[in-house]
Amino acid sequence: MATTLEEVSQFLYGSGEKALGWHGTQDELSNLAAQAFPGKPFCLVKQWIIADLQLTQAEQDRLASMGLLPKAVYAHEVVEDSRRRFAPGHWVRTNFGISHDNPYMFETKSTVYLLLGDGVRKPAALSTVFSFRA
Numbered sequence: 748m749a750t751t752l753e754e755v756s757q758f759l760y761g762s763g764e765k766a767l768g769w770h771g772t773q774d775e776l777s778n779l780a781a782q783a784f785p786g787k788p789f790c791l792v793k794q795w796i797i798a799d800l801q802l803t804q805a806e807q808d809r810l811a812s813m814g815l816l817p818k819a820v821y822a823h824e825v826v827e828d829s830r831r832r833f834a835p836g837h838w839v840r841t842n843f844g845i846s847h848d849n850p851y852m853f854e855t856k857s858t859v860y861l862l863l864g865d866g867v868r869k870p871a872a873l874s875t876v877f878s879f880r881a
Contacts, residue, residue, distance in 0.1 A: 749874075750872070750874050750875045750878045754872065754875045755875060755878065758796070758798070758821075758869070758871050758875050758876065759796075759821075759823075761869070762867070762869075763796065763867030763868055763869030764867060764868045764869065765865060765867060765868075766797055766850070766862075766865065766866045766867055766868040767850055767865055768793075768795070768850070768851060768862040768863055768864045768865045768866050769851040769861065769862060769863050769864070770864065773791055773826065773827070773861075773863065776791070776851060776861050776863070777789060777791070777861065779851075779852075780852055780859050780861055783849065783852065783859075784852075784854065784859045787854075787858070787859050788828075788829045788830045788857065788858045788859070789828075789829045789858065789859045789860070789861055790825060790827070790828045790829065790832075790833065790839065790858055790859075790860050790861065791825070791826040791827045791828075791861045791863055792820070792822030792824065792825055792826060792839060792860055792861065792862060792863065793822065793823070793824050793826055793862075793863040793864050793866075794822060794823035794824050794864070794866070795820055795821065795822040795823070795860075795862050795863075795866035795867075796820065796821045796822070796866060796867050796868070796869060797818060797819075797820055797847075797853070797866065797867070797868040797869075798818060798819045798820070798821060798869065798870075798871040798876045799817065799818055799868060799869065799870045799871070800817045800818060800819065800870075800871060800872075800873050800876065801870050801871065801872050801873070802817050802873060806873075810843060814845055815843040815844070815845060816843060816844040816845065816846070816847060817843070818843065818844045818847060818853075819840060819841050819842065819843060819844065819876050819877075820840070820841045820844070820853045820860050820862070821838070821839075821840045821841075821876065821879065822838060822839050822840075822860070823838055824836060824837075824838065825837045825838070825839050826863060830858075838879075839860075840876065840877075840879045841853065841855050841858070841860055842855050842856070842857075843855065850862070
């Protein structure tokens with residue numbers, strides 16, 4: 748199914764439920780991530796959205812069987828990427844998460860995304876969220 752401009756605009760700029768992010772220093776959050784996920788690359792982001800993906804039960808079951816969460820993060824701004832994959836100021840969209848136990852850290856298979864400042868959480872279609880490509 749094709750994603751419409753209205754769906755993309757609503758996802759990027761529409762309202763959502765406020766989600767609390769980190770309000771300490773970037774170094775403090777980086778250090779916490781290094782303790783929680785030793786050796787795992789990190790990406791500090793701000794102006795972020797947690798997408799609760801709207802999936803069928805079969806799709807949810809399939810993700811769960813692979814150890815994946817039905818969530819992804821979109822961030823309007825990268826602050827720092829430890830592997831320099833994303834330039835500061837660039838946007839980023841994650842793959843499916845594997846953990847989000849700490850409200851300031853969203854883990855994927857390859858990276859821990861560190862959520863600076865408050866963001867939003869909203870439901871979104873899989874096709875909308877994964878239509879963003881760098």
